[in-house]
Amino acid sequence: MYNVKVYVTYKDSVLDPQGEAVKGAVHRLGFEEISEIRIGKYFEIKVHQTAQPIETVIEAICDKLLANVNMETYRYEIMEEV
């Protein structure tokens, strides 16, 4: 059994208007020192045994569905539960 965490974020070249709006609000809160906020997506996935290596499975899911590689990148962490 694996617990997988996937983080999907915009590529650096892509403007994130939501992140910009949140940054503006943070500045209005008084935290002027915050220079950048970017919003992404976070997935928690539970996986039983896989026929292929687990990395192959997770990357296939990310490439095909969880991230749009035109505008997003992703990274993941795999934790094995004993």
Next chain:
Amino acid sequence: MKFAVIVFPGSNCDMDLLWAVKDILGEEAEYVRHDADSLAGFDGVLIPGGFSYGDYLRCGAIARFSTIISEVIRLADEGKPVFGTCNGFQILTEAGLLPGTLLRNESLHFICKTVQLQVVNNQTNFTSEYQLDEVIQLPVAHGEGNYYCDEATLETLKENQQIVFTYAYDNPNGSLENIAGIVNEKGNVLGMMPHPERAVESLLGSEDGLRFFKSIVKNYGKARANA
């Protein structure tokens, strides 16, 4: 000419499309469900706007895996006209039938209004009834219409004259190069954020969308006559 209007859970412009081609133009058209597995007998595909699958994950990302999409891809490969408006455009990019993607509007607002569009390519099967650089009025209604692609893709779009519609004066969503609609390299798959199907009668405020559908029908007729 017989059109399929694809209906996903959450589509909401399907009736408008059917109305435009069937009741206004007098062509044949039928609804086809997202879980159908055949488009046999259809000459063209219309993918409506709306909020397929509630826009979950990304607009169009889940609709793209509907069973009917493999048939849409088959028709596109055969060179038949495939048109997606609004959410339909988003689905076509997610399905890889058109390059690039649609991001959240720069202003973060959902925009619902009539916009001025420039026809920057009238040499397509979708726009031959327009004049080059003609400015037309069509409604938009979207929250994610901000067209984006990388620089290499943009160069290709320009080289092949794949940019078909641009926002003429005000860009409502922040799209790259004011792009409102593009066509694939082969010229038979077109996606755009504005809604020509909502502008086919003067009662609706504009008839400028009518020539879009007339172009499709006319060019299909020509292609058949030459075949």
